[in-house]
Amino acid sequence: MEYCKLQIVAIVSLVLLFPVIDAWGHDGHYIVCSIAQSRLNKGAAEIVEELLPKSAQNDLGSVCIWADQIKFHYPWSRPLHFVNTPDVCNYKFSRDCKDENGREGRCVAGAIQNYTSQLIDSSSKDNLTEALLFFSHFLGDIHQPLHCGFASDKGGNTIEVHWYTRKQNLHHIWDDNIIETAQERFYSSNLADQIDAIQKNITTGWADQVKSWESCSYTDTTCADVYASESIEAACDWAYKDATEGSVLEDEYFLSRLPVVNKRLAQAGVRLAAILNHYFK
Ligand SMILES: *[C@@H]1O[C@H](CO)[C@@H](O)[C@H](O)[C@H]1NC(C)=O
Numbered sequence: 001m002e003y004c005k006l007q008i009v010a011i012v013s014l015v016l017l018f019p020v021i022d023a024w025g026h027d028g029h030y031i032v033c034s035i036a037q038s039r040l041n042k043g044a045a046e047i048v049e050e051l052l053p054k055s056a057q058n059d060l061g062s063v064c065i066w067a068d069q070i071k072f073h074y075p076w077s078r079p080l081h082f083v084n085t086p087d088v089c090n091y092k093f094s095r096d097c098k099d100e101n102g103r104e105g106r107c108v109a110g111a112i113q114n115y116t117s118q119l120i121d122s123s124s125k126d127n128l129t130e131a132l133l134f135f136s137h138f139l140g141d142i143h144q145p146l147h148c149g150f151a152s153d154k155g156g157n158t159i160e161v162h163w164y165t166r167k168q169n170l171h172h173i174w175d176d177n178i179i180e181t182a183q184e185r186f187y188s189s190n191l192a193d194q195i196d197a198i199q200k201n202i203t204t205g206w207a208d209q210v211k212s213w214e215s216c217s218y219t220d221t222t223c224a225d226v227y228a229s230e231s232i233e234a235a236c237d238w239a240y241k242d243a244t245e246g247s248v249l250e251d252e253y254f255l256s257r258l259p260v261v262n263k264r265l266a267q268a269g270v271r272l273a274a275i276l277n278h279y280f281k
């Protein structure tokens with residue numbers, strides 16, 4: 001009996017420790033934060049090292065998923081991971097950035113502004129370790145096209161499709177499956193090689209676009225609205241397209257969407273670094 005109880009406790013705690021993750025999966029966030037950290041200037045690198053928990057051993061990637069892990073303890077933070085549009089292929093802060101109770105600014109774009117302001121306010125009383133971890137995570141989320149998707153299907157969460165032979169929802173395919181399938185197929189399941197490949201393209205094929213990715217007027221604290229607009233457009237052009245309820249998504253979908261995912265990961269990493277570099281040079 002006691003043994004049985006212990007087992008139940010063990011199972012329940014496992015479920016609590018590993019809640020269903022609904023954001024760029026672990027690898028997506030790791031990729032974004034590693035790319036960003038490798039591009040930091042001296043001032044920004046020092047701030048990041050100072051703010052990271054000691055246990056992270058100065059590896060921003062390793063704690064980039066933190067904001068998903070604490071959703072259970074910080075339920076107020078749930079709406080901050082995404083923004084939904086009223087089922088249209090464009091985004092407007094004033095119309096869309098609110099939680100389900102209509103509280104303004106409670107969406108991923110508002111959260112990015114919030115945590116940027118905390119980080120750059122030297123008299124801030126907020127926990128700046130948390131601010132950095134939220135900020136780094138949400139900058140990844142806002143680049144995942146289906147984190148700026150339609151309200152009616154919760155950013156693809158209610159669209160059931162097949163990823164090859166397995167049942168999966170569309171949102172999860174964009175958080176995890178495309179990245180994982182690419183990792184297995186092209187990088188022998190090696191995350192470091194996958195990151196290297198994206199970084200190589202940032203300095204070659206995408207090199208002449210990087211300046212425009214980084215450019216931001218910084219008048220509105222950050223350019224989060226631009227990133228959200230790009231995401232909903234990519235969601236309409238690529239994520240939702242040919243992925244209706246019950247579709248079977250295989251090589252044709254995977255191979256045509258992977259370049260979009262790679263570019264969004266690259267843009268997120270480049271921009272995360274650019275914003276930190278701008279404020280902490
Ligand atoms: C801003 O950050 C504080 C501290 O984490 C949090 O309580 C608040 O809900 C955040 N608001 C938004 C819109 O991100």
Ligand SMILES: *[C@@H]1O[C@H](CO)[C@@H](O)[C@H](O)[C@H]1NC(C)=O
Pocket residue numbers: 053127128129130
């Ligand atoms: C700041 O937040 C981190 C992560 O939640 C926590 O470990 C740390 O104790 C907090 N620091 C303060 C001073 O509250």
Ligand SMILES: *[C@@H]1O[C@H](CO)[C@@H](O)[C@H](O)[C@H]1NC(C)=O
Pocket residue numbers: 197198201205262263
């Ligand atoms: C890098 O660019 C090459 C050439 O365009 C492309 O074939 C490859 O898939 C890209 N890889 C990544 C990870 O973006």
Ligand SMILES: [Zn+2]
Pocket residue numbers: 022023024067068081137141
């Ligand atoms: Zn998230």
